[in-house]
Every structure is written in structure tokens, then in C-alpha cells.
Amino acid sequence: GAGVSQSPSNKVTEKGKDVELRCDPISGHTALYWYRQSLGQGLEFLIYFQGNSAPDKSGLPSDRFSAERTGGSVSTLTIQRTQQEDSAVYLCASSKAISGNTIYFGEGSWLTVV
Amino acid sequence: KQEVTQIPAALSVPEGENLVLNCSFTDSAIYNLQWFRQDPGKGLTSLLLIQSSQREQTSGRLNASLDKSSGRSTLYIAASQPGDSATYLCAVSSGSARQLTFGSGTQLTVLP
Numbered sequence: 001g002a003g004v005s006q007s008p009s010n011k012v013t014e015k016g017k018d019v020e021l022r023c024d025p026i027s028g029h030t031a032l033y034w035y036r037q038s039l040g041q042g043l044e045f046l047i048y049f050q051g052n053s054a055p056d057k058s059g060l061p062s063d064r065f066s067a068e069r070t071g072g073s074v075s076t077l078t079i080q081r082t083q084q085e086d087s088a089v090y091l092c093a094s095s096k097a098i099s100g101n102t103i104y105f106g107e108g109s110w111l112t113v114v
Numbered sequence: 115k116q117e118v119t120q121i122p123a124a125l126s127v128p129e130g131e132n133l134v135l136n137c138s139f140t141d142s143a144i145y146n147l148q149w150f151r152q153d154p155g156k157g158l159t160s161l162l163l164i165q166s167s168q169r170e171q172t173s174g175r176l177n178a179s180l181d182k183s184s185g186r187s188t189l190y191i192a193a194s195q196p197g198d199s200a201t202y203l204c205a206v207s208s209g210s211a212r213q214l215t216f217g218s219g220t221q222l223t224v225l226p
Contacts, residue, residue: 033214043203043205102163105158107157108156
């Protein structure tokens with residue numbers, strides 16, 4: 001597609017439920033990132049994938065968070081047993097390489113845990 | 115740990131003014147620096163990317179400079195317009211993961 005596509009755009013879930021957020025990067029982009037933007041806070045790095053290499057998970061806040069990237073393209077971020085503090089905008093981004101190239105962001109998935 | 119600071123947090127100017135947004139970072143070992151724009155309820159739009167070996171980049175009315183040794187960058191917006199109203203974010207790529215570390219942004223309002 002023309003840009004990074006994320007779904008759902010909005011998700012309201014009950015505390016304790018699992019959620020899956022999907023990211024479809026720009027075609028041909030080998031690097032994919034997940035960031036989180038909480039109300040009143042800056043953007044927080046979560047995880048990145050580069051090609052077929054093992055992902056860097058150093059930014060994941062807890063073991064309730066996981067992500068995978070199938071076939072080097074689409075990525076899914078899963079949050080298990082959601083908590084209210086997980087409420088945030090989850091942004092996906094992609095680029096042609098891990099550095100040196102412009103990073104393009106999707107519109108985000110707005111998650112509200114009630 | 116890389117930290118990015120943006121000053122001012124908010125700025126309001128009349129249409130037509132030139133303005134400067136400031137960004138500073140604590141670790142000068144960066145790969146690149148990127149300026150983004152974020153409109154309310156929207157994702158981030160990349161404005162300018164400066165590689166660590168570069169001093170500045172220009173796009174239209176925007177000019178970004180980078181002084182890596184002092185850990186500073188500026189975004190200059192010429193002849194501001196109401197459509198420039200948005201939050202401007204500075205981010206640096208550094209560390210073993212080369213992830214972006216973002217500043218908290220400058221909320222710009224250009225008054226007609």
C-alpha cells in the first residue's frame with residue numbers, strides 16, 4: 001500500500017482481555033517498529049524487527065506484551081490480560097533499513113482499557 | 115540512556131512570522147535525527163531527516179540543522195501559516211537497537 005496501515009484504528013476492551021493490533025508496513029520496507037504514546041507522555045519504543053533477524057524486544061514493558069512479524073511483512077502486537085495503564089495509542093512504523101532512511105508511521109491504534 | 119528535550123513546550127505566533135524550534139539530546143553518538151509533525155488524533159509525518167554526517171537539511175519553508183558535538187538541532191520554519199499548527203517532535207536514532215528516542219514535542223499554534 002501507499003503507507004503504513006494499522007488496524008483496528010480504535011479498540012475498547014475490558015480489563016483482563018487480550019488484544020491484537022495489526023500493522024501492515026510499506027511494501028519493501030525491511031525494518032518495522034512498534035511505539036506507544038500514552039496521554040501526556042512521549043513516544044516510547046517497544047520493539048523492532050529487521051528482516052529475518054531476531055527482534056529487539058528491549059522496549060517491551062512487561063511479559064504481557066509480545067509481537068511477531070510473519071513473512072517479513074505484517075506484524076501483530078499482542079497484549080495479554082490488559083490493564084488500564086495499557087491504554088494508549090500504539091504506533092507502527094517502517095523504513096527501508098534500520099538506520100539512515102526515513103521512518104514512516106501509521107495512524108495508530110487507539111486502545112482504551114475499561 | 116539517550117534523552118531528548120524540546121524547548122519550548124508550546125509556542126503561539128502570528129501568521130507570517132519566522133520561528134525556531136529547539137531540540138537537544140544527551141548522547142552525541144547518534145545515527146541520525148528526524149523531525150516529525152503530529153496533528154491531533156493522527157500519526158506522525160516525517161518532515162526532515164538529517165544523517166549524523168550532515169549539518170542541515172531543507173524542505174520548502176523548513177530548514178533543520180544538526181550540531182552533533184553539542185547535541186543540538188533546530189527546526190526553522192519560515193513565513194509560518196495557520197496550516198503549520200501542530201505538534202513538532204524531534205527524534206534521534208541511537209543505541210544498539212537504533213531505535214528512535216523522542217522529545218516531548220513543541221505544540222505550535224499559528225494565529226491567522
